[in-house]
Amino acid sequence: MVVACFPNKPRTSSPLRFRLESLLTGSLPCSLIAKRYIIQQRLGRGSFGTVYLVRDTKAGEGESLKVLKEIPVGDLNPNETVQANLEAQLLSQLHHPAILKFFASFLERDTFCIITEYCEDRDLDCKIEELRETGRTLPEQQITEWFIQLLLGVHYMHQRRILHRDLKAKNIFLKKNIVKIGDFGVSCLLMGSRDLATTFTGTPYYMSPEALSHQGYNSKSDIWSLGCILYEMCCLEHAFNGHSFLTVVMKIVEGTTPALSEKYSKELNSVLQRMLSKDPDQRLSAGDMLKMTFIEENMHSIKLKFSSLTLKDKTLKSERDAAMIMCALQKKVHLQTLRERSEVQKMTPRERMRLRKLQAADEKAWKLKQLAEEKYEENYRRMQELRCRNFQKVSLDVLNESMAEVANKTQPITAQDYQSLGCPQPMDKKQPDRLSMSEPGEREIPEDPLTAEAYYYEDGFESCSDEEKTQEDEDFENSLDTLHRTCGQDSDMEAMVKYMENVLESESSGSETVTEEAQEAQGPSVINCTMAETRLQRMRESIMDRLGAEVFQKVYDYLKQAREQQESEADIKDFLGRLVEKPSDCFEVDQLLYYEEQLQKSREGQE
Numbered sequence: 001m002v003v004a005c006f007p008n009k010p011r012t013s014s015p016l017r018f019r020l021e022s023l024l025t026g027s028l029p030c031s032l033i034a035k036r037y038i039i040q041q042r043l044g045r046g047s048f049g050t051v052y053l054v055r056d057t058k059a060g061e062g063e064s065l066k067v068l069k070e071i072p073v074g075d076l077n078p079n080e081t082v083q084a085n086l087e088a089q090l091l092s093q094l095h096h097p098a099i100l101k102f103f104a105s106f107l108e109r110d111t112f113c114i115i116t117e118y119c120e121d122r123d124l125d126c127k128i129e130e131l132r133e134t135g136r137t138l139p140e141q142q143i144t145e146w147f148i149q150l151l152l153g154v155h156y157m158h159q160r161r162i163l164h165r166d167l168k169a170k171n172i173f174l175k176k177n178i179v180k181i182g183d184f185g186v187s188c189l190l191m192g193s194r195d196l197a198t199t200f201t202g203t204p205y206y207m208s209p210e211a212l213s214h215q216g217y218n219s220k221s222d223i224w225s226l227g228c229i230l231y232e233m234c235c236l237e238h239a240f241n242g243h244s245f246l247t248v249v250m251k252i253v254e255g256t257t258p259a260l261s262e263k264y265s266k267e268l269n270s271v272l273q274r275m276l277s278k279d280p281d282q283r284l285s286a287g288d289m290l291k292m293t294f295i296e297e298n299m300h301s302i303k304l305k306f307s308s309l310t311l312k313d314k315t316l317k318s319e320r321d322a323a324m325i326m327c328a329l330q331k332k333v334h335l336q337t338l339r340e341r342s343e344v345q346k347m348t349p350r351e352r353m354r355l356r357k358l359q360a361a362d363e364k365a366w367k368l369k370q371l372a373e374e375k376y377e378e379n380y381r382r383m384q385e386l387r388c389r390n391f392q393k394v395s396l397d398v399l400n401e402s403m404a405e406v407a408n409k410t411q412p413i414t415a416q417d418y419q420s421l422g423c424p425q426p427m428d429k430k431q432p433d434r435l436s437m438s439e440p441g442e443r444e445i446p447e448d449p450l451t452a453e454a455y456y457y458e459d460g461f462e463s464c465s466d467e468e469k470t471q472e473d474e475d476f477e478n479s480l481d482t483l484h485r486t487c488g489q490d491s492d493m494e495a496m497v498k499y500m501e502n503v504l505e506s507e508s509s510g511s512e513t514v515t516e517e518a519q520e521a522q523g524p525s526v527i528n529c530t531m532a533e534t535r536l537q538r539m540r541e542s543i544m545d546r547l548g549a550e551v552f553q554k555v556y557d558y559l560k561q562a563r564e565q566q567e568s569e570a571d572i573k574d575f576l577g578r579l580v581e582k583p584s585d586c587f588e589v590d591q592l593l594y595y596e597e598q599l600q601k602s603r604e605g606q607e
C-alpha cells in the first residue's frame with residue numbers, strides 16, 4: 001500500500017474565519033457578513049468547515065435564521081470562482097421540502113461560504129444518539145414516514161441528475177417532524193474532480209461496495225447509503241460496524257446483508273434488503289421504491305395525515321389572525337382616542353366648552369333614551385297585565401274604563417324626571433319651559449326612545465372617517481397585508497403532500513440509474529485538491545484532539561507499517577489495545593491512511 005504522509009503544519013486561520021470567530025466572541029463589533037448576515041452562534045465543526053447560525057437582515061419575518069457554512073478552499077483563480085458560483089446557483093434553484101434549502105454562496109478571499117436553511121431540531125444522528133442513551137426506539141410508523149420523505153427527496157435530486165455521495169444520519173436534519181437532506185450536490189461543488197468527490201466525501205459506514213472498490217459511483221450508491229440510514233433508524237446502530245476501518249470495509253464488500261429484527265414488518269425488511277444488495281444493478285432506484293405497494297400504501301396515509309394537519313393548522317392560524325386583527329383594531333381605536341385628546345388640547349377655551357357641552361348632551365341623551373325605554377316597557381307590561389285580567393269581560397264600556405285606568409297609571413316623563421337627569425325638558429307648545437328657554441333652538445324631545453337618542457346629536461362631533469390617512473392607519477393596513485402574505489405561503493407539509501400526489505399519480509417510476517457520466521452534463525466541478533487536503537487536515541486535528549498528539553503519532557506510524565506489511569487484524573487489534581484504551585478509537589487513523597493513499601494516487605494520475 002502506497003502511503004502519502006502530509007506534514008502536520010499548523011493551520012493558519014483564514015481572514016474570514018478570524019472575523020467570524022471574533023464576531024462570535026464579541027471582540028469585534030457586530031458587523032454584517034456579505035452585507036446582510038449577522039452571526040448568532042457557532043453550531044459546530046464538520047469535516048469541511050465550521051457552521052454558524054446567522055440572522056439574515058434582508059429576510060422576511062420568521063425566515064431570518066439561516067446557516068452559514070464556511071469552508072477554507074485556498075486560492076482560486078477567477079475561472080474557478082465563476083464556475084463555483086454557477087454550480088452554487090444551480091443548487092439554489094432546487095426546491096423540495098425534503099431537501100435542505102440552499103440559499104446562496106459567496107467567496108471571501110480563501111473561504112467559500114454557503115448559506116442554507118436552518119433546522120432547529122438538529123440532525124438524525126443526534127436523534128439516534130438521544131434514543132440510544134434513553135433506551136427508547138422509533139416506532140415503525142415514524143421510521144416509514146421519515147424514510148418516505150427521504151425517498152421523495154432523493155428521487156427529486158436523482159431525476160435532476162444530482163448525486164449526494166455522502167448520505168448519512170449526520171446529513172439528515174429535522175424540522176418540525178419533516179426530514180431534510182443537507183449537502184446534496186455540495187461534494188461536487190467542493191471537490192476538485194468527481195473521483196475526489198467519491199473518494200473523499202463518503203463516510204465509511206455508509207459507503208457502498210462499488211464506491212469502496214473504485215468501481216464507480218452512481219445513484220444506486222446513494223440508495224445503498226439510504227439503506228444504511230433506514231437500518232440505523234430501526235436498530236440505532238450502523239448497518240456495518242467494526243472496530244477498524246478495514247473490518248467495516250470488509251463487511252460492506254463481502255459480509256452478509258444485515259436484517260431487521262422481528263419487531264419490524266417483513267415489508268420494511270424486504271425494502272431494506274433490496275437497498276443493500278451488493279450488486280448495484282439489483283438495487284432498486286428511488287423511483288422503483290416509490291412504486292412498491294408497501295410504500296404507496298404508507299404514502300397514502302401520510303398524505304391524509306399531513307392534509308388534515310395542515311387543515312387544523314390553517315384553522316388555528318385563522319383564529320390567530322382574527323386575534324391579530326382585533327388587537328390591531330384596538331390599537332387603532334386607542335390611537336384615535338389619543339389623537340382626539342390632543343386635538344382637544346389645541347382648542348380655544350370657547351371650543352372646548354362647546355365640546356364639553358356636546359359630550360354632556362351625549363350622556364344625557366343616552367340616559368334619556370334609557371329612561372324612555374324603561375317607561376315604555378313598563379307601560380307595555382302594565383297594558384299586557386290589564387288585558388289579561390280583563391280578558392273574561394270583553395265589553396266596550398269595560399274596555400274604555402280600563403283604558404282610562406291605564407292612562408292614569410302610565411307614567412309619562414315628567415318635568416321632575418328631566419330635572420333629576422339634569423336634562424332640558426322638551427318644549428311644551430302651551431307652557432314653555434324654563435330650561436328649554438335657556439337653550440334657544442332646542443327642540444322637543446320625542447317620546448320614542450330612538451328618536452330621543454337622536455335628539456341631542458343634531459350638532460354632532462366631527463367625524464374621523466374622512467380624515468387623511470395617518471401613520472397608524474397605514475400600520476393597520478400593513479399588518480393586514482403581512483397577514484395576507486403569510487396566508488399565501490405553502491408550508492413544507494403542503495409541498496410534501498403535492499409531491500406525494502404527483503408520485504402516486506405518475507405512471508412511470510423513473511427507474512433509470514444516474515451515472516457519474518450523466519452528471520458530467522452539469523459541467524466540471526472545480527475547487528481542486530485543496531478540499532481533500534482540508535478534509536484530511538481536519539481529520540488529523542480531530543483525532544489528535546481525542547488521542548493526544550503523541551499517541552496519535554505512535555498509532556499512525558504503527559498502522560502505516562502494519563498495513564504495508566499486511567499484518568493480520570488480530571495482531572493489529574492486539575497491538576493497538578496496548579497503545580489505547582479502545583482499539584476502535586484508531587478507526588479514523590486507519591481511514592486517514594486510506595484517504596492519504598487515495599489522494600497520492602489521484603495526484604500521480606494528474607501528473
Ligand SMILES: Nc1ncnc2c1ncn2[C@@H]1O[C@H](COP(=O)(O)OP(=O)(O)OP(=O)(O)O)[C@@H](O)[C@H]1O
Pocket residue numbers: 043044045046047048049050051067069100116117118119120122123170171173182
Ligand atoms: N442546516 C443546519 N441546521 C441546523 N444545524 C446544522 C445545519 N447544518 C449543520 N448543522 C450542525 O452543525 C454541525 C456541523 O455540521 P457539518 O454538516 O459541517 O458537519 P458534520 O455533518 O458533523 O460532518 P461532515 O462535514 O462530515 O458532514 C452539526 O452539529 C450539525 O448538526
